Amino acid sequence: MHIPDGFISTGVAVAADAVAVGTVGVSLKKAADTMEDKQAPLAGLVAAFVFAVQMLNFPIAAGTSGHLLGGVLAAVLVGPWLGAICISLVLIVQALFLADGGVSALGLNIVNMALLGALGGYAVFTAIRRITPRTKPVVVLDAAVAAGISVVMASIGFWVEYALGGVGEVSLRAVFAAMVGIHFLIGVGEAIITGLTIGAVMAVRPDLVYGARDLMPRLEVRSPTPAQEG
Amino acid sequence: MDRKNLTLFVAGGLIVILGLAFFVSPLASKSPDGLNRVAIDAGFADTQKDSATAGGPLAGYQVKGVENESLSRGLAGVIGVAITFGIGMILFGTLRTIRARRRPDEGSEAASAP
Numbered sequence: 001m002h003i004p005d006g007f008i009s010t011g012v013a014v015a016a017d018a019v020a021v022g023t024v025g026v027s028l029k030k031a032a033d034t035m036e037d038k039q040a041p042l043a044g045l046v047a048a049f050v051f052a053v054q055m056l057n058f059p060i061a062a063g064t065s066g067h068l069l070g071g072v073l074a075a076v077l078v079g080p081w082l083g084a085i086c087i088s089l090v091l092i093v094q095a096l097f098l099a100d101g102g103v104s105a106l107g108l109n110i111v112n113m114a115l116l117g118a119l120g121g122y123a124v125f126t127a128i129r130r131i132t133p134r135t136k137p138v139v140v141l142d143a144a145v146a147a148g149i150s151v152v153m154a155s156i157g158f159w160v161e162y163a164l165g166g167v168g169e170v171s172l173r174a175v176f177a178a179m180v181g182i183h184f185l186i187g188v189g190e191a192i193i194t195g196l197t198i199g200a201v202m203a204v205r206p207d208l209v210y211g212a213r214d215l216m217p218r219l220e221v222r223s224p225t226p227a228q229e230g
Numbered sequence: 231m232d233r234k235n236l237t238l239f240v241a242g243g244l245i246v247i248l249g250l251a252f253f254v255s256p257l258a259s260k261s262p263d264g265l266n267r268v269a270i271d272a273g274f275a276d277t278q279k280d281s282a283t284a285g286g287p288l289a290g291y292q293v294k295g296v297e298n299e300s301l302s303r304g305l306a307g308v309i310g311v312a313i314t315f316g317i318g319m320i321l322f323g324t325l326r327t328i329r330a331r332r333r334p335d336e337g338s339e340a341a342s343a344p
Contacts, residue, residue, distance in 0.1 A: 001265050006279035032328045040326040041240045044318035045247070051314040052247045055255040055291065055307050057263060064267040065259035082322070089321065093314050098306065099281040099289035158265060168274040175272050182264040205239055 001069060001154060001183075002094065003109055003161075005102030012165025017107030023115045024088050030081040042208055043078045047086040049197075050074055051093065058189050066186030069154060071117025072125055072147035073194045076211035077201065080122035087114040112157040121150030125211060136202055139212045144195030148187035155183035244315065251307030255291070256300035 008016075035043075050070035057065035070090070075083030091109050094100040101109045125146035132138050159176050166175075202209055207216055262270060269275035287294045288306045296302035 001263065003265065004278045005281055006277045007269065007274065028325065032325045032332075035322075035325060035329055037326055037330075038236055040322040041236065041319065043322045044315050045240050045243045047318040048244065048247050048311045048315040052251040052255070052307060052311050055251060055258060055303075055310075057259040057261070059259045059261060060264070063261050064264060065261040066264050067258075085321070086318070089318055090314060093310060093317065095281070096283055097286060097288050097313060098291055098310060099283045099286060100291070101281075102279070103282045155264070166274065167277040170272045170274050175268060178268040178271060179264070182267060186264050205235075208236075208239070 001067075001109075001113065001151075001158070001186075002091075002101030003105040003112075003158065005104050007102075007167065008105065008108055008161050009165035009167060010104065012161055013104050013108055015107075016111050016161065019115065020088070020107035020110035023084060023110060023119070027081040027084040027088075027114075027119075031079075031085060034079070035082060038208070039078050039082060039210075043082045043086055046074045046077050046083070047089050050086060051090045053193065054090065054094075060182070060185040060189065064182060066182075066189050068190055068193050069113050069117050069151055070194075071113055071119075071154070072121035072143060072150045072190075073197055075118045075122035076125060076143045076146075076194075076198055077209060079210040080119050083122065084114040084118040087118045108158075108161050111161075112154040116153045116157045117150045120153050121146050122211075124149050124153075129211075134215060136206065136212065136215055139209075139215065140195050140199045140202060143198045143211060144191040147194035148184075148191035151183050151187035151190045152180055155179040247311055247315075248308055251311045252304040255307040256303045 050068065050073065053068045054070065055067070057067045060066045069087075071083065071087050074086040077083070078086065088110050091101060091106060091113060095103050095106050095109070125142055128142045128146055129139065132142055156179070159172075159179050162175055163172050166172075198209065202212065206212060261267075266275065269278070281289070283289060288309060291306045291310075292299070292302045293305045293309070296305060
């Protein structure tokens with residue numbers, strides 16, 4: 001899913017850079033407004049996890065592989081804003097140090113995987129949660145389904161970018177069908193990895209799962225009540 | 231939650247992550263990923279240009295100078311994890327500091343839970 005340099009015209013890539021800067025800027029501001037102390041090391045851990053697991057390409061069809069994008073995984077664990085920053089950080093490290101994803105395509109990749117994948121994917125997660133039972137196992141399933149959908153959303157994001165600034169004369173309809181078809185399969189892998197990971201964290205430290213905060217027993221503030229009996 | 235448990239969780243998590251990067255990543259599929267497959271089949275793969283960072287010491291998840299491909303990939307993964315975690319800790323630590331300064335009376339973690 002990492003777009004290399006050259007696939008998309010410079011004009012569209014620069015426009016995507018602007019959207020990406022906006023996405024990261026808003027996410028940084030929102031995160032600075034809302035984050036909890038314990039989320040700082042957790043977000044670092046999530047970014048490192050996404051980096052490592054993105055290296056684990058799994059085969060999906062003859063001669064084709066896929067890997068985790070991690071947007072919903074990150075957003076459900078640390079919240080959408082920190083999650084989008086985690087994915088953007090991974091993409092920046094990959095482009096600058098690993099030559100994975102073009103440097104000029106960084107904005108495009110942030111739009112697809114952080115804006116659509118993490119923020120968009122978290123919106124899907126929230127929508128699914130509204131119509132499903134509020135239990136811990138169901139939250140894990142909701143995250144898995146949203147993760148799968150987010151991969152297809154990211155692949156459609158690429159298609160829009162390709163439609164706007166694709167270099168070469170290729171049938172857009174064929175690219176759409178191929179992108180969505182293959183990324184549906186990759187989305188199944190994304191759903192499995194996301195479900196297993198969120199499920200594991202829920203088993204060990206459910207209090208660290210942002211997307212399931214509403215299921216945690218609330219801390220009550222008990223003030224000494226003025227003696228009414230008597 | 232208590233800080234000691236959180237430190238333990240992060241340390242344990244890091245060990246798992248480093249293990250995935252070093253031991254499992256060399257076993258990953260080397261086939262082109264979904265996007266590259268589409269590019270090859272649809273016929274626009276040749277429009278790809280080399281990344282500006284393609285000459286870097288970790289380019290393509292291979293550590294320059296380490297001949298063994300699996301070892302090289304594993305090491306590149308470990309270094310990449312270290313870079314990502316390092317920058318992340320600085321960045322997220324800074325965000326936490328900004329938040330704490332803005333709302334000094336809400337510094338503790340339990341108090342800020344919505």
